Amino acid sequence: MSKPFLSIERMTQQFPDGQGGTLTVFEHASFGIEKGEFVCILGHSGCGKSTIMNILAGLAEPTSGVVKMDGYEVSGPSLDRGVVFQNYSLLPWLSALRNVTFGVKARYPDWPRAKVEAHAREYLAMVGLEGDVVHRKPSQLSGGMRQRVSIARAFANHPKLLLLDEPFGALDALTRGTIQEELLKIWGGTEQTVFMITHDIDEAILLADRILLMTNGPQARVAESVEINIPRPRERTTIVEDANYYAIRNHTVQFLGRRSKELAGRPAEGLDQSPATVRFENGHAVAAPARAEPESPRRLRAVNE
Numbered sequence: 001m002s003k004p005f006l007s008i009e010r011m012t013q014q015f016p017d018g019q020g021g022t023l024t025v026f027e028h029a030s031f032g033i034e035k036g037e038f039v040c041i042l043g044h045s046g047c048g049k050s051t052i053m054n055i056l057a058g059l060a061e062p063t064s065g066v067v068k069m070d071g072y073e074v075s076g077p078s079l080d081r082g083v084v085f086q087n088y089s090l091l092p093w094l095s096a097l098r099n100v101t102f103g104v105k106a107r108y109p110d111w112p113r114a115k116v117e118a119h120a121r122e123y124l125a126m127v128g129l130e131g132d133v134v135h136r137k138p139s140q141l142s143g144g145m146r147q148r149v150s151i152a153r154a155f156a157n158h159p160k161l162l163l164l165d166e167p168f169g170a171l172d173a174l175t176r177g178t179i180q181e182e183l184l185k186i187w188g189g190t191e192q193t194v195f196m197i198t199h200d201i202d203e204a205i206l207l208a209d210r211i212l213l214m215t216n217g218p219q220a221r222v223a224e225s226v227e228i229n230i231p232r233p234r235e236r237t238t239i240v241e242d243a244n245y246y247a248i249r250n251h252t253v254q255f256l257g258r259r260s261k262e263l264a265g266r267p268a269e270g271l272d273q274s275p276a277t278v279r280f281e282n283g284h285a286v287a288a289p290a291r292a293e294p295e296s297p298r299r300l301r302a303v304n305e
C-alpha cells in the first residue's frame, strides 16, 4: 500500500506536568492523510488537538516520532504549510490587502507587483471582500471579515497543506455558515489538503471527507476515522436527507459523549495505534477496508453500533 501524502508515524508528545512529573498527551499516534483530502479532528478540550496541529505546522517538535509530507520529514515552518488560527493572527499595521500580498510576495518573489496584487485581490474576492474594504486595517474590520482575510491569505499562498485551528470558533452562526461555504468553494477548486480542528460536529460533517475522533487526555489517541461519504457539493439544508447523515452524526455524538471517556488512557491492542476506519452505507455501519496508514498492516474491522 502506498504511503499517504501526510503521514504521522508513531508520534508521542510529553510535557512536564508542573509537579516534577511527565504528562503524556498522546503516545505512538499514527495516521495518514491523502492528497486533496479534507480532514477534521474532534476531541474534548485538552486531548492534544492543538499540539498535533503545532507539530504538523512545524511550530513544535514531538517528543518522538516523525511527520512526513510528500515523503519529506516536517521540521520547522514552511510556506508549503499554511495555518489559520482562531484569533486571525493578521498583521495589525497592514491593510487587508497588504496582509495577503505580504505572504504572496514571499511565496512568489519573482512575480511583478501588479501580479501579486491581482492575485491577492482575487482571493479576497473569493471570500467576499472587494472594493474599498480591502484597504482597511484589521482593527477596522469585523471579526468575520478578519477571519475571511486570514483564509484568503492562507489559500493565496497555495500551501500544499492548510491547517485550520478552529477557524470559525469566534464567529456568529450566520457568518460562520457563509464562510464555511466560501471555504468549501475555494477548496473544491484546488488540490489542497486541509486538516482542521473543530468542536462542531455539524461543521465537520458538512466540510470533511473524514473525521478523526480522539479519546480524552492524558494519553489520548486518535481512535477512529469516520468516513463522510456524503456526495459533494453539500449544502446545510439538504445534507440531512442523505441516508448516512444521522448515522454518522449519532456515531460521533456517542463517541464524544461516552466512548471518548471509556477509551481514555487505554492504548489500542498491540503497538498499532492507528485509527479504526468507520464507514456507513445506507445508514448502517459496514466493515471498512484498510487505509494506507503509515506502518500499519490493517485488518478488516466491523463497527458495532
Ligand SMILES: Nc1ncnc2c1ncn2[C@@H]1O[C@H](COP(=O)(O)OP(=O)(O)OP(=O)(O)O)[C@@H](O)[C@H]1O
Pocket (backbone or CB within 6 Å): 015, 016, 023, 025, 043, 044, 045, 046, 047, 048, 049, 050, 051, 052, 217
Ligand atoms: N507547552 C506546554 N507545556 C505543558 N503542557 C502543555 C503544553 N502545551 C499543551 N500542554 C498540555 O497538553 C495537553 C493538550 O493540550 P492541547 O492544547 O493540545 O489540547 P486541545 O485538544 O487543543 O484543547 P482545546 O480543545 O481546549 O484547545 C493539555 O493537558 C495541555 O495542558
